[in-house]
Amino acid sequence: MGRFTAIIVAILIAISLTSILVVNEGERAIVSRFGKVLKDDGVTRVYSPGLHFKIPMLDKIKFMDARVQTLDGAADRFVTSEKKDLMVDSYVKWRIKDFERYYLSTNGGIKANAETLLQRKINNDLRTEFGRRTIKEIVSGSRDELQSDALKNAAESAEDLGVEVVDVRVKQINLPANVSTSIYQRMRAERQAVAKEHRAQGQEQAEIIRAKTDASVTIQTAEAERKALTTRGEGDAEAAKIYADAYTKDPEFFSFMRSLDAYKASFSGENDVMVLEPNSEFFRYMNSSTGK
Incomplete structure (x- = not known):
C-alpha cells in the first residue's frame, strides 16, 4: 500500500509540474486546446509574464516575444521619380502590439511569417516614398523626412498584423552594380578627356614658352655678337691708331x-x-x- 501511494503521489507531482505554465519576462503566451485558442468572453486569452496553469497533454502553448525586435532584410531595388534605380538597404524596429491579431495573421504566431509580411509592407511604403523624390532630394538632406513618412505609412499598414512599427531606417543607398559600372566608366572617360585637354594645353604653353625662350636667346646672342664685333672693331681701330701714332713718331x-x-x-x-x-x-x- 505504501508503494502504491508513493506512485500515486509521484504521478500527481508530475501532473502538477506539467500543468504549470511559466511565462518569462518579455514574453507573452497563447494557449490552444483541441485546436482552438482559449478565449475569455470572445477575446483571446493572452498570458502575461508569471506562473499560470494549463491542462497537460491537451493544451499547446505558443510563446511570443513582446520585446522590440529588429528586421534587417536584404537590400531591395527602388525607383525614383526620375526613373532611376537605387539599391536601398534598410531595417525596421517593431514589436507585437495586438497578440491575438498577430497570432491569427501569422498562422499561429510564426515569426518568419510576420517578418515576411512586414518586410513586404515596409518595402511597399519605402517604394512609394522613393518614387516621390529625385536622387538629389534623397541624397542631399531629405532622408529624415523620407524615413519619417515611411514610418508613418508603415505604422498604419502594419496594424492588420497586430504589429507596432517603432522605427524605419535607411542604412545605405547605392546604385545597382551595372549602373555603377557604367557611371564609373563614363566618369573615367570624362576625367581622361579633361586630363588629355589639360595635357594638350600644357604642351601648347610649353611650345609657346620654348619658342619665346629660343627667340630671346637668339636675340641676346645676336646682340652680344654685335656688341663683340663693335668692341673688337673699336679695339682694332684703337690698336691701329696706336700703331700709326707710334709709327709716325x-x-x-x-x-x-x-x-x-x-x-x-x-x-x-x-x-x-x-x-x-x-x-x-x-x-x-x-x-x-x-x-x-
Missing part, C-alpha cells in the same frame, strides 16, 4: 721691331729653309744695324 724703330718679329717667326724652326738673295730687303738689319 719713329718710323725707323717701328720698322726695326717689325723686322725682328719677322726674323723670330722665320727662324723659329730647326729645319727652316729660305731661298732669298743675300742683298734682299729682308736682311737689311742683318747687314747693317741702321738698316740702310
Whole structure:
C-alpha cells in the first residue's frame, strides 16, 4: 500500500509540474486546446509574464516575444521619380502590439511569417516614398523626412498584423552594380578627356614658352655678337691708331721691331729653309744695324 501511494503521489507531482505554465519576462503566451485558442468572453486569452496553469497533454502553448525586435532584410531595388534605380538597404524596429491579431495573421504566431509580411509592407511604403523624390532630394538632406513618412505609412499598414512599427531606417543607398559600372566608366572617360585637354594645353604653353625662350636667346646672342664685333672693331681701330701714332713718331724703330718679329717667326724652326738673295730687303738689319 505504501508503494502504491508513493506512485500515486509521484504521478500527481508530475501532473502538477506539467500543468504549470511559466511565462518569462518579455514574453507573452497563447494557449490552444483541441485546436482552438482559449478565449475569455470572445477575446483571446493572452498570458502575461508569471506562473499560470494549463491542462497537460491537451493544451499547446505558443510563446511570443513582446520585446522590440529588429528586421534587417536584404537590400531591395527602388525607383525614383526620375526613373532611376537605387539599391536601398534598410531595417525596421517593431514589436507585437495586438497578440491575438498577430497570432491569427501569422498562422499561429510564426515569426518568419510576420517578418515576411512586414518586410513586404515596409518595402511597399519605402517604394512609394522613393518614387516621390529625385536622387538629389534623397541624397542631399531629405532622408529624415523620407524615413519619417515611411514610418508613418508603415505604422498604419502594419496594424492588420497586430504589429507596432517603432522605427524605419535607411542604412545605405547605392546604385545597382551595372549602373555603377557604367557611371564609373563614363566618369573615367570624362576625367581622361579633361586630363588629355589639360595635357594638350600644357604642351601648347610649353611650345609657346620654348619658342619665346629660343627667340630671346637668339636675340641676346645676336646682340652680344654685335656688341663683340663693335668692341673688337673699336679695339682694332684703337690698336691701329696706336700703331700709326707710334709709327709716325719713329718710323725707323717701328720698322726695326717689325723686322725682328719677322726674323723670330722665320727662324723659329730647326729645319727652316729660305731661298732669298743675300742683298734682299729682308736682311737689311742683318747687314747693317741702321738698316740702310
